[in-house]
Amino acid sequence: MNKGRRRGSPDTRDAVLQAARAQFAQHGYSGTTLRGVAAEAGVDVALVSYFFGRKAQLFAAALALPVSPADAIDGVLAEGLDGLGERLLRRLLAVWDDPVSGGPLLSVLRSAPSHEESAALLREFVEQELIARLARAIDAPPAQARLRAAAVASQVLGLVFSRYVLRIEPLASADHDALVALIGPVLEGHLSVAR
Amino acid sequence: MNKGRRRGSPDTRDAVLQAARAQFAQHGYSGTTLRGVAAEAGVDVALVSYFFGRKAQLFAAALALPVSPADAIDGVLAEGLDGLGERLLRRLLAVWDDPVSGGPLLSVLRSAPSHEESAALLREFVEQELIARLARAIDAPPAQARLRAAAVASQVLGLVFSRYVLRIEPLASADHDALVALIGPVLEGHLSVAR
DNA sequence: AAGGTTTTTCAACACCTGATGAAAAACACC
DNA sequence: GGTGTTTTTCATCAGGTGTTGAAAAACCTT
Numbered sequence: 547m548n549k550g551r552r553r554g555s556p557d558t559r560d561a562v563l564q565a566a567r568a569q570f571a572q573h574g575y576s577g578t579t580l581r582g583v584a585a586e587a588g589v590d591v592a593l594v595s596y597f598f599g600r601k602a603q604l605f606a607a608a609l610a611l612p613v614s615p616a617d618a619i620d621g622v623l624a625e626g627l628d629g630l631g632e633r634l635l636r637r638l639l640a641v642w643d644d645p646v647s648g649g650p651l652l653s654v655l656r657s658a659p660s661h662e663e664s665a666a667l668l669r670e671f672v673e674q675e676l677i678a679r680l681a682r683a684i685d686a687p688p689a690q691a692r693l694r695a696a697a698v699a700s701q702v703l704g705l706v707f708s709r710y711v712l713r714i715e716p717l718a719s720a721d722h723d724a725l726v727a728l729i730g731p732v733l734e735g736h737l738s739v740a741r
Numbered sequence: 742m743n744k745g746r747r748r749g750s751p752d753t754r755d756a757v758l759q760a761a762r763a764q765f766a767q768h769g770y771s772g773t774t775l776r777g778v779a780a781e782a783g784v785d786v787a788l789v790s791y792f793f794g795r796k797a798q799l800f801a802a803a804l805a806l807p808v809s810p811a812d813a814i815d816g817v818l819a820e821g822l823d824g825l826g827e828r829l830l831r832r833l834l835a836v837w838d839d840p841v842s843g844g845p846l847l848s849v850l851r852s853a854p855s856h857e858e859s860a861a862l863l864r865e866f867v868e869q870e871l872i873a874r875l876a877r878a879i880d881a882p883p884a885q886a887r888l889r890a891a892a893v894a895s896q897v898l899g900l901v902f903s904r905y906v907l908r909i910e911p912l913a914s915a916d917h918d919a920l921v922a923l924i925g926p927v928l929e930g931h932l933s934v935a936r
Numbered sequence: 937a938a939g940g941t942t943t944t945t946c947a948a949c950a951c952c953t954g955a956t957g958a959a960a961a962a963c964a965c966c
Numbered sequence: 967g968g969t970g971t972t973t974t975t976c977a978t979c980a981g982g983t984g985t986t987g988a989a990a991a992a993c994c995t996t
Binding site: 775 | 982985987
């Protein structure tokens with residue numbers, strides 16, 4: 547078997563995928579055009595449809611992450627409650643500042659406000675994977691724990707939105723240590739039993 | 742003088758403007774279509790162009806706020822530093838939960854991620870009107886003050902993004918008192934001299 | 937009622953979007 | 967070299983977009 551041309555030449559297919567990642571991360575779902583992706587990849591428009599089918603499927607392919615975010619959260623949680631806020635923040639910054647993982651994340655965040663499917667994806671992740679997990683680790687009555695976990699989520703969303711989407715200074719060019727010193731204690735306060 | 746038909750019948754013109762506000766707040770700039778606005782207002786497409794010209798001008802008209810945000814910030818700042826965080830938060834929630842002022846604000850926030858002009862608008866407002874003003878009121882070296890003010894801005898952005906754009910629970914349906922109790926102390930911590 | 941002015945609609949334009957089908961080119965295997 | 971398979975392009979479609987010009991309708995003033 548294995549007849550025909552080399553099975554799925556990964557060169558151009560991967561070029562299209564990389565172009566799609568860049569475009570979605572920069573312009574969001576609705577702002578990204580198949581022709582724009584094809585142009586950046588240096589191929590014809592029909593080729594992207596040939597490889598990935600409909601636009602929604604291309605988006606899904608561009609969103610594939612190397613590591614599951616839920617697992618990453620579990621990993622950080624497994625190390626205990628001491629300094630959880632700071633560790634969470636450091637892990638977050640590392641993931642978002644790495645283009646490989648940051649691109650897909652930025653794509654969802656950029657798409658969500660004007661693309662309901664992306665909004666639903668992000669909303670369910672934050673509510674069920676992030677808030678629910680954090681609330682379970684917080685030593686407080688359930689309602690209070692969920693509120694505090696939601697406070698952490700909103701602070702985290704605000705940081706990534708300001709730094710990576712809006713690129714607001716001085717947040718956009720601050721280094722990790724400065725941000726951890728600035729916001730780490732806030733997360734720590736929400737997550738710790740005190741107050 | 743005053744010849745011709747009644748000078749600018751405010752009825753339909755206002756209906757178009759209200760429809761535009763609703764559409765921009767719900768779908769953002771790129772997601773809003775002139776035909777969608779016209780449909781919601783119950784008029785022909787050409788009428789919205791007749792009244793407001795190009796789409797960008799309609800957007801600008803829909804963004805007109807009853808009160809200048811900069812003045813609102815100054816008003817809160819003028820009351821002193823005691824409890825500034827809580828007062829800021831209460832004023833913010835009041836403005837965003839009022840459809841008249843919340844609509845335009847939501848329009849900008851929804852449009853910014855995929856519409857560069859909106860992003861620039863929001864970025865400059867946050868950097869120059871919000872962060873700069875707050876930093877001036879914080880008792881710390883300039884660089885530190887700007888960082889702390891930026892932390893306030895990111896927390897505030899995160900809250901409105903989570904509550905009004907993504908509608909994340911339990912933030913979306915929490916009442917003002919609960920949110921003030923939850924996040925007020927965070928802002929207070931950034932703004933106060935301590936730490 | 938007549939004339940002038942504004943509001944409203946109809947129709948069309950040039951352009952861009954995602955999607956598809958068929959033909960052409962490039963390649964692997966016999 | 968011939969054959970079958972895959973990759974790539976060309977051409978085209980139907981639908982939606984912002985925008986504009988001209989005609990029709992509604993209105994005010996005299």
